[in-house]
Structures are given as structure tokens and as C-alpha cells.
Amino acid sequence: MNLSLNRIKSQNQMTNIYIGSALLILSILDVFLNSFFRINISGSLPGNLSIFFPLILGFLGLSYLRTEYSGYKFLDSLNKNINTTNFNAFLTLFITFAILKAFPPALSWMVLDANISGDTKEACTGTGACWTYIKVWFKRFMYGMYPNELHWRINSAFLLVIGLGFVGYFFKENLKKYLALYYVVIYPIIAFLIIYYLISGGAFGLVWVETGAWGGLSLTFIVSFFCLIFCFPLGMILALGRRSNLPAIRYISVGYIEFWRGVPLITVLFMSSVMFPMFLPQDFFMDKLVRVIIAITLFEAAYCAEVIRGGLQALPRGQYDAAKSLGMGYWKMHIFVILPQALKLVIPGIANTFLALVKDTPLIFVVGLAEIAGMLALAKTNPKWLGFAMEGYIFAAIIFWIICYAMSKYSYNLEEKYKTER
Amino acid sequence: MNNKIKRILPQLLTILFVVFVFGFFTINAQVNMDNRGIDFGFGFLSQEASFDMQFTLLDYDGQDSYLWAYVVALLNTLLVSFLGIIFCTILGVIIGIARLSQNFLIKNSAAWYVEFFRNIPLLLQIFFWYYAALRALPLPENAQPWFGVTYMTIKGYYIPSMIWENLNVFMSCLIAAIVAIIFIRIYAKKIQEREGKQLPVLYISLALITILPLLSFLIGGVTLDFEMPVLKQLAQTSFIFEGGIALPPELIALVLALSLYTSTFVAECVRAGIQGISKGQKEAAASVGLTPNQILKLVIMPQALRIIIPPTTNQYLNLTKNSSLAAAIAYPDLVLVFAGTALMQTGKAIEIVGITMLTYLSISLAIAALMNWYNKRIEIKEK
Numbered sequence A: 001m002n003l004s005l006n007r008i009k010s011q012n013q014m015t016n017i018y019i020g021s022a023l024l025i026l027s028i029l030d031v032f033l034n035s036f037f038r039i040n041i042s043g044s045l046p047g048n049l050s051i052f053f054p055l056i057l058g059f060l061g062l063s064y065l066r067t068e069y070s071g072y073k074f075l076d077s078l079n080k081n082i083n084t085t086n087f088n089a090f091l092t093l094f095i096t097f098a099i100l101k102a103f104p105p106a107l108s109w110m111v112l113d114a115n116i117s118g119d120t121k122e123a124c125t126g127t128g129a130c131w132t133y134i135k136v137w138f139k140r141f142m143y144g145m146y147p148n149e150l151h152w153r154i155n156s157a158f159l160l161v162i163g164l165g166f167v168g169y170f171f172k173e174n175l176k177k178y179l180a181l182y183y184v185v186i187y188p189i190i191a192f193l194i195i196y197y198l199i200s201g202g203a204f205g206l207v208w209v210e211t212g213a214w215g216g217l218s219l220t221f222i223v224s225f226f227c228l229i230f231c232f233p234l235g236m237i238l239a240l241g242r243r244s245n246l247p248a249i250r251y252i253s254v255g256y257i258e259f260w261r262g263v264p265l266i267t268v269l270f271m272s273s274v275m276f277p278m279f280l281p282q283d284f285f286m287d288k289l290v291r292v293i294i295a296i297t298l299f300e301a302a303y304c305a306e307v308i309r310g311g312l313q314a315l316p317r318g319q320y321d322a323a324k325s326l327g328m329g330y331w332k333m334h335i336f337v338i339l340p341q342a343l344k345l346v347i348p349g350i351a352n353t354f355l356a357l358v359k360d361t362p363l364i365f366v367v368g369l370a371e372i373a374g375m376l377a378l379a380k381t382n383p384k385w386l387g388f389a390m391e392g393y394i395f396a397a398i399i400f401w402i403i404c405y406a407m408s409k410y411s412y413n414l415e416e417k418y419k420t421e422r
Numbered sequence B: 001m002n003n004k005i006k007r008i009l010p011q012l013l014t015i016l017f018v019v020f021v022f023g024f025f026t027i028n029a030q031v032n033m034d035n036r037g038i039d040f041g042f043g044f045l046s047q048e049a050s051f052d053m054q055f056t057l058l059d060y061d062g063q064d065s066y067l068w069a070y071v072v073a074l075l076n077t078l079l080v081s082f083l084g085i086i087f088c089t090i091l092g093v094i095i096g097i098a099r100l101s102q103n104f105l106i107k108n109s110a111a112w113y114v115e116f117f118r119n120i121p122l123l124l125q126i127f128f129w130y131y132a133a134l135r136a137l138p139l140p141e142n143a144q145p146w147f148g149v150t151y152m153t154i155k156g157y158y159i160p161s162m163i164w165e166n167l168n169v170f171m172s173c174l175i176a177a178i179v180a181i182i183f184i185r186i187y188a189k190k191i192q193e194r195e196g197k198q199l200p201v202l203y204i205s206l207a208l209i210t211i212l213p214l215l216s217f218l219i220g221g222v223t224l225d226f227e228m229p230v231l232k233q234l235a236q237t238s239f240i241f242e243g244g245i246a247l248p249p250e251l252i253a254l255v256l257a258l259s260l261y262t263s264t265f266v267a268e269c270v271r272a273g274i275q276g277i278s279k280g281q282k283e284a285a286a287s288v289g290l291t292p293n294q295i296l297k298l299v300i301m302p303q304a305l306r307i308i309i310p311p312t313t314n315q316y317l318n319l320t321k322n323s324s325l326a327a328a329i330a331y332p333d334l335v336l337v338f339a340g341t342a343l344m345q346t347g348k349a350i351e352i353v354g355i356t357m358l359t360y361l362s363i364s365l366a367i368a369a370l371m372n373w374y375n376k377r378i379e380i381k382e383k
Helices: A002-037 A047-065 A073-082 A086-112 A131-143 A148-170 A173-200 A216-242 A247-262 A265-279 A288-314 A317-325 A330-367 A372-380 A389-421 B002-036 B066-098 B104-118 B122-136 B167-195 B201-218 B249-275 B279-287 B292-329 B334-346 B349-378
Strands: B150-153 B156-159 B161-165 B223-227 B230-233 B239-242 B245-247
Touching: A002 A047, A002 A086, A047 A073, A047 A086, A073 A086, A073 B104, A086 B104, A131 A148, A131 A216, A131 A372, A131 A389, A148 A173, A148 A216, A173 A216, A216 A247, A216 A288, A216 A330, A216 A372, A247 A288, A247 B002, A247 B349, A265 A288, A265 A330, A265 B002, A265 B292, A265 B334, A265 B349, A288 A330, A317 A330, A330 A372, A330 A389, A330 B122, A330 B292, A372 A389, A372 B122, A389 B104, A389 B122, B066 B104, B066 B249, B066 B292, B066 B334, B104 B249, B122 B249, B122 B292, B156 B249, B161 B167, B167 B201, B249 B292, B279 B292, B292 B334, B292 B349, B334 B349
Parallel strands: none
Antiparallel strands: B150 B156, B156 B245, B161 B223, B230 B239
């Protein structure tokens, strides 16, 4: 009795599974053929029904497939993951169909119908993207108006700076204690000198290149790199100031931090370009790029300070008490006990601040510095290359996305690493 | 004695340093302004602005004063922020909940949405929508209606405008309904505390908020007409829509980019808030006999909101500050109109940049103060 019931049940189940998978496959096939090969199976159905046809079919299929346990691994994981309730099944179908529908046009625009050969606008004959535009303008997007034959200077400067960044890994054991000193003091100075003398030139037989000619993605990196190395020490001082028990210092720090955090970066940039020159002594000329870097540094230092303050607050009180009971003064306590621990805690936070900084840098376009958004605007209005705004912005978006995604993943990994180490 | 010096000396030095910096700047500014023949002052605010704005909420033309231009521009900024906040909240809550879904596809699509939109600089997103995506829209004469009455064209989005008669009667009915609902809620709470009875507050509220305004149509003499946008030919090949409300493409691009970008951050806040509540809370609530709705309303939401609201407000603040990117695509917001056009015309760099910064600063500080008050209120009172 029991056995036969089971068999009937399983027979029913089998039919359900067969019907369900047939319906589901049919519905997906319909959308697939429709979007990839423009073949419409359900075209004979009246108007609106043909749009909903695959949705209804797939929905029925999924509801037939839904069983508690079937014994097939694939089916069970399908049921568990994407087919738990009617609502879920509907959403699953909706997303699957949306991806199936959107993929072919995107693919054909970006790859199949796109052009990359040739050097002029006329080479772009297809209906898809014109990557020739990106190819021709690539150097401008990367290096701005920097003279073509001198690009090696930017490249080698970046390589040197990145290489020096990794030097810390190869420090010998007895030099490890100078690691912090190296990264906080020596490295920024060397990096500054390298970038200054190699990219702007004017010494050692290198031709002088105006900062007005700097631009493109390399300018984005230069600005964000300088702002980061300058804003970090300033932020550290402000964070300590905000936690100081001397009222005047505390209030000044709080005022500074809250002021810069309360205003948008764009007004800060306006300030640097129109208001700042008024505050400087007469005949004292300061390059626009330098002014912008100073402004972003002052702005970003406030955010940096808040991140570092978070690290300082996260340390248990015992650390302060222990250091004090050893007879350490304020500076000794902070330099040898508090900051080394706190800074380790805030590395992910600093990485996030740097990420935000890189994402903010395109804004310098607003005050007339031609980094990548500026170069795009320039290329877009070039009479020989009108009408390729889409390609340009997608290209820039992809580049930024890769950089920012890598950085956010890296900072996430750091966060996980330090979470377990504590 | 030694201790006292140790406390006072650093403070004194800091104050001296700050005073010195400010003094240095002020003296330089004075010398510079004397040399250029500019004098410091806010008198220019009452002068005629003599520039035009593309899009305004209030009546404005070139004869109005700079002060009025400031107000109108500030309203444009607030409009963008308001719309952005609404859309980013809706999107953010949906995506945040979707990231916690058990459905593999939904979870991952939501995760990729977040990763995608948050890792592209906002300025590039705005440019993309404005210069690339919205430029691909049809011209007015080729536009197909959306929902039958609205038109999305390259020159903007045209929607019907509402023409009210006796709007004040309608509004007062609406306010009366809201006040009544608040009273009923208080009353219902009292009843529940005293007698343990529960009134169907939700149904009563819904009834009130539909019936009272409806009555105003039937009895109060309120009428509502729609003015449809109509295609009009200006010249052989030039068409525009007339009538209704026209939302300029700058506004659309800005709101789209701001809400898509910020919604990723809101989604993360929502996810963190819901994940932050331990499963035990739900189980404990169920074991004392609360219904699923009550669990959500009385146990989960109050705790989740405590985690969600502060960082989300921070994101709203960021959105408001980011709305200043409007200047890059010539949407007439505070930065473009005031720190751009007005500054160019008057040359009063210090005053104008100062006013602009102070405006944003006061918005930020006001919201921060509100947040602090709210945090104090909802703080878990531990013994």
C-alpha cells in the first residue's frame, strides 16, 4: 500500500518534472531565438500575448518543477536557489529574460558591429561603436596635451613611484622599524621629487613642460597621489587635535573638520581658482594645479581625520593607561603606542578615502584642468570627431570602473585580514 | 605650575597660528582688492542680476536682483536634491533587500548593480547620461508618447500640468485628514495600553486620507484639469511642445545619475541594517506570539531603522553636496548661477564663494544637528 502510493507519487512527480522542464526550456528558447536570431516562435499569437508568452510559459514550468525533493542534484539546487516561491520564480524569469534581451544589442554595439580600423571618422561605417575614435585619441586621454615624444617621462615617473612603493616589502629585518618612517616621510618626499623633476622637467637637461599641458588619466593619478600623501599627515594632526583635552586645540580641529566636510568639493575648487589668488601676496604666483592640489588636500584631510579618529577611538582605554603608567608623555605615548596600532586599524578606511579621492578627481575639470573628463569634452567637440560622446564616456567609465573596483576589492580584503588578526 | 604651562602653551601657539593665517589672508585680500579697485561688501545683492536662467521654479527674469537669483538657484539645487533623495531611497531599499534575497540570480544582480554604479565617478555618470544617453532620444516631432500623455524628447521630458481650482480647500482637507490620523493613532495607542484592544488604525487612516480629499471635490468645489503638452511647429523643421511641464534634460540627467549613484550606498546601508539584527530577535518575537506583521513592525523595523537611518542621512547629505556637479552640465543650480555667472559679472569672488560655501555648510550642519538629536532619541537606554 505504502509502496504503491510512493510510486504513484513519484510517477506524478516525474511527469511534473518533464512538463515543467519542457515549458521552461521552451520559454527560454523563445526569448533566446527572439533576441539573438530575431526568430519569433510566438509571433502568431495576438499582440500583447506574444510579449508575455515566454513569461507565462516559464512561470508555469517553474511551478511544475517546484518539489521538495527530487533526487536530481541540479533540479534541487535550482529549486533551492531560484525557485522557492511563485514570486521568486517570477523575479528569476524576469531577470533571466532581461539579461537575454539586453545582451545581444550590447554585444553587437560593442563588438560585432563596431569598428576599430583606420585613423579617421570615415573608417567608422558600422552601426556599432566607433573604437577608432578611442584608438586615435588614446594618447590624449592618457597624457593630455603632454608632448608625444616625452610620454616616456610620465611612464617612467609612475613606474619609479610604484616601484619605490614596493621597496618596503624588501626591507631587512633590522630595518623594519624604519618602515613607518619610510612610508610617511621619506617616500612622499622622493615621490614628489621624482614626479616634479621628471614630469615637469626644467633640470637635468629635461625640457620644461607647463602644467597646462598635463592632463588625461595621468593627471588624475598625479593629483590623487599628491593629495593622498599630503592629506594623511594633516589628517593625523587634526584627528589628534580633535581628541585632545586642550579646549582651544579641540575646537579649532572640530571647526576645521566640520567646515570642510560640510561643503561640496566643487565649491572648494572654485575657491582655489578664484578666491585663493586674492588671499596670496601680490606678485606671488602659484600654479593652478598646485592650488587645486592644495585645495583638495585641505578638503580630503578632514575626511582622513575622521577615519583616523575612528581608529584612535577603537583602541581600548587600557592602551592609553598602560602607556601613561610607564611614564610616557603625550608624544611618546602616541608615537610609540597609540598611532602604530590605530593606523593599522584605519588602513582599510584610508583605502576607502583614497578611492573616494580618485572618484572625485575628475571634478578638477570644472576649473579647467584637462584630466580625463576634460580631454573627453575636448575630443567630443572636435569638429573632425563629432558624435562619439557615447564611446568616449563608456571608455572612461570602463577605465575608472576597473581601477575603483580593484581598489575597493583590495580595501575589502584588507578589512577582512585585519578583522581576523585582531 | 609646570603643568599649567604645558596646558596653556600649545593652545596659545595654535590660536596664534590660526590668527596669523587669517590675518595674513585678510591683509593680502585687502591689498589685492585695493589694487584692483574692488571693495568688499554685500551691496551687490540688491543690484539687477541681468542674466537669464534656463529653468526656474519661481518667476525670475533678468531684472530681478542677485538676491532673488540666489533664492531661485538655491531652490533649483533643493529640487534636484529632493528628487534624487526620493528616487535613491526607493531604488536603494529595493536593491538592499534584493541583496539579501535567497534567490541566487536576484542576489547577484543586485550585488553587480551596486558594484557597477558605485565604482564609476559621478561626474562621468552625469556626462554619460547628459551627453550620450539623453542625446540619443528622438526629436519632439518624432517622439512617441509614454503612458499616452508624456513625451520623452531630446529637449526634455514633457508631462501634463495640473490646473487646480480652489486648491486651498483641497489642501486644507488633506491637512485635516493628516491631523485626524495623528489623533486617531494616539487614541488607539491609549486604548491599547488601557484595555489591550487594537483598533484597525491602518484602514481608518486609509479611509480618511481618501475620503476627505474626495469630499472636497464633490462638495468643496475643487476641480482638477490637466493641461496636455501639445506639439507645435515653429518653423519648417523646428518643433516644440507647448503646455504642461517641461523637465529639462539637465535635470533628468542629474537626477538619474545622482539617484543611481547614491542608491548603491543607500542599498549598502539598508543591507547592513537588516543584517545587523540577530535572528534571535525574530524568533523571540515569534515565540511570544506576535504575528509576522507585528514582528516586522514592532521588533525588526525599529531596530533596523536605528542602524539604517544615520548612515543613510549621511548619504542624503552627500547627494545634496554632489548635486553641485550640476554646474558641469549647465543646470542652473546654486554653484552655476551664483558661483559661476554672478561671480563673473560682479567679480566679488570672496563674498560669492563665501556665501555659496556657507549655504552648503548650513544645510550640512542643520542636518547633522537633526541627526544628533535623532540619535540621542533612539539610543538604546542601557542601565
